[in-house]
Amino acid sequence: MKKLVNDPNAAAAEALEGLALAYPQYLRKIEGLTAVVRKDAPVRGKVAVLTGGGSGHEPMFAGFVGPGWADASVAGNIFTSPPPPPIYETAKAVDGGAGVLFLYGNYAGDVLNFDMAAEMLTEEGIQVSTVRVADDVASAPSEKRNERRGIAGDFFVIKVASARAEERAALAEVTAAAQKANDRTRSMGVALTSCVIPVSGRPIFEISDQEMEIGMGLHGEPGVVRGPMTTANRVAQDMIGRILGDLPAKQGDEVAILVNGLGATPLSELFIMFRATRQLLEDAGLLVWRAYVGNFASSLDMAGCSLTLLQLDSELKRLLSAPAASPAFVQEG
Amino acid sequence: MKKLVNDPNAAAAEALEGLALAYPQYLRKIEGLTAVVRKDAPVRGKVAVLTGGGSGHEPMFAGFVGPGWADASVAGNIFTSPPPPPIYETAKAVDGGAGVLFLYGNYAGDVLNFDMAAEMLTEEGIQVSTVRVADDVASAPSEKRNERRGIAGDFFVIKVASARAEERAALAEVTAAAQKANDRTRSMGVALTSCVIPVSGRPIFEISDQEMEIGMGLHGEPGVVRGPMTTANRVAQDMIGRILGDLPAKQGDEVAILVNGLGATPLSELFIMFRATRQLLEDAGLLVWRAYVGNFASSLDMAGCSLTLLQLDSELKRLLSAPAASPAFVQEG
Amino acid sequence: MDPASITPADLRQLLAFVAEAISRKEAELNALDAAIGDGDHGITMRVGFTAVNAKISGLPDAAGIDAIFRESGIAFMGATGGAIGVLLGKMLMAAGAALKGRPEIGPAEFRILLDAMESTLVSTGKARPGDKTMLDAVHAANDAVKAENPSGEELVPMMELAGRSALRAAQDTAQMLPHAGRASRLGERALGHPDPGAVSFSVFLTAMAEWAQQTSRHGA
């Protein structure tokens, strides 16, 4: 294992510190907690959007904190949900009196910890609602959509919810917007190599130099099919086929697409994957309204990518295109 | 070799196509050429900034085309300068009557091809001036600074020149701003692994699982010292030591810093490197005015990073913070 | 020690012993988790028990069994995160609550402790036996000490029985398919691999028994 880290046990905390030191124009770290909040938090009268989860997915989640983005992100250790106390403290720090929306990937550990924190906050009279991102088509059949795990789809759901909160909508409305985005988001990943967790220093699964695994999760959870490595066009075809088999989109519908790198795959390959994907969507009669290509939700140093589609309507388009600024994504009005 | 590509010979061209298809809000491809230009090119009366070079460094160079950024980028094959004809055609397509500034990394191949194109343009009465980015401290001693190669420092030089052009400065003034930024920029890289060129499918150099190489270039050019892999803090210390030994900055000076990933190094490690670097700069009495952390100038799928410092003055701060929007970097006014 | 019971002072030592045992298993637990999860279980357990020990050493001497368990649970939950953080954290807190007012852990208290842990795990985690989770180990241990009475009412054999039962149950999880609702991500590939949480819970109980056994022998 070769990694630019110091004490591997401190990697998650140091990465978060580095992020906060690099981008004081957008956010600041809460002293003593592995959490960052918008520079101007708490924003009075605005619903606060709080996200977070295990580390190792940089820039997700902390990279999406800032005006027009989330109010806070709480980081756990690598691949491990943060515990309830920092979630609770951070929620209190960003609550502007209009309640807090918890937005995170649908993993057992996160659910348990965020729910526990929500309980503690509710006891103190702070309103909390929760949307669990569940975009990974590979992780459960469509009858069990709410059991799916969340991967890069967080990007769309956080953006939509944050923009709605910025409009000063009430907690129920912000929650509804997040839920709508979540309901209309589908992803599929492909892994070419395993990542290596800094502390253990070893790959978390074996995969040969000739193989890829479609549907693999962001923490190396087994995917839907392992097969020989093939061309970008064929990989995209397989992935988009599975997404379109699940998303109730019809000819002429508009979609946003995110081509997300898992950490060790260069941007050039992501652009080649986007080129393939766009053609497939065009062939399927879908209109690409906007595209996002880059490393948004990574899996440490895993090679591979994920494709995420969001089926749009006019509200989602308005919210997606609203101005926003954070370390990982800036967009003009 | 596992890469998300189709025909490896077409990888550079397909990546550029993908970029252009993904970001029509900022740029468009010139039909039949491996070049992209600002969506609204040519901008009448504005000096056009034209950049480019070999592919494989995505998002450099094409990712920095857009308003407030370069007017055009011409892409060669992987690690190979583009030939004169597309440079010439592209320059003609973006010339708004105020001349064209060529900005590219200082490599023999690029110099030969861009100079040849400049000759062809000059013969037609189009004004061309050239600044060759030469920020890599590892590549030549300071007495021979103009022989140094260009690495991630392109980012600062292109940003500064483009902002100056946006102010409708004359070609000589835009060139002077670029030259000033170039004179005050220093970089140092470190490679942990070799990249693999898609066509050959093989690493371009050998490096063991316990080694790193400080000073290695963006195309695997040998660096200044190969040694055992060590902690992020020590790597940063070595690199910053070499940069500060070369940059005539004194206590209290302001700098901008770019922590650049080479392609396969995840953002989390770049943040840890930034954290280390910031501390070192603080210890040296320098003030970090702004930081940029991410994959800006990569080397295909090489693992490693580079650190770039730009020693600021008020003009450079004004130009760096001017609004700009391109696929790889958006900044509000 | 009196082999028939564990005092608050003993409990501090016991938990330090458990922490060491867990640390020694870190790599193994990571590997088990890598096979069917995300590879972090050993790290999380080690971090959690390190925090438990740090917390305990700061407790006043007068802290009773209940307080030691409660504070251990709070420390574990607060330091780790992950599923296991809330689950084992709450289980330890529940053990403390259930043992309120008990000056020592004897056979009766050990039964109470396991029962409180199981019911809290079920109510929090909503898993059922056979779902291939830590519950399978907890349930087997609890069942064994409830049902069987192999050596009368002696603490050390009871603890050993609990440890053995948990270990066997943990090994048996290798044959289980993860319950679809909870862990569909694992699928058929989980077959042949034991559940890391079940294994770590059996390490926890086995280490407790080992400490008690060693201490009682030394004391005898």
Add this chain to the structure above:
Amino acid sequence: MDPASITPADLRQLLAFVAEAISRKEAELNALDAAIGDGDHGITMRVGFTAVNAKISGLPDAAGIDAIFRESGIAFMGATGGAIGVLLGKMLMAAGAALKGRPEIGPAEFRILLDAMESTLVSTGKARPGDKTMLDAVHAANDAVKAENPSGEELVPMMELAGRSALRAAQDTAQMLPHAGRASRLGERALGHPDPGAVSFSVFLTAMAEWAQQTSRHGA
């Protein structure tokens, strides 16, 4: 063919033969470039000569030696990029310009060709012999055919001499340190590795000679 000269029709075949020889060396040239440069030289040469051949097959039958070289140079430069694109492109164009009006390549023309190539390479690339570049091969070949007269004024032996001299010079570049001003990036590590551009130029000349030799034997 008349072994003493190369007609325009011959030149087309010869360049196709050279393109094949270069293609066969692609991996080797990449490896040489990887050792001291960026590993792309074989790719670039193959792409360039593929473009040359495509261009040539589109030329009118009447195209003379000069036009074939000029168009080859334009095609090579336009298709490849990199240092070699401009350098070899201009060298081919210069060969065309220098052979203007010559119906065939005989010994005299071959000397003119090499001399034009060398002087264009020097004026464009500004390298000097000993700098560890392609120039070392070009210069050695040019020198050899200028200075020596091993077998009278026969074309095929002259071409063979040029190829041999270039090859030897290319191999000798392994012992050179790259000229600091041009290629400081290489440093001491370049020692022991020949310059890829010098090697590929020797492949170019050697293939030309081989084609001429084979054709003259067949023709004889």
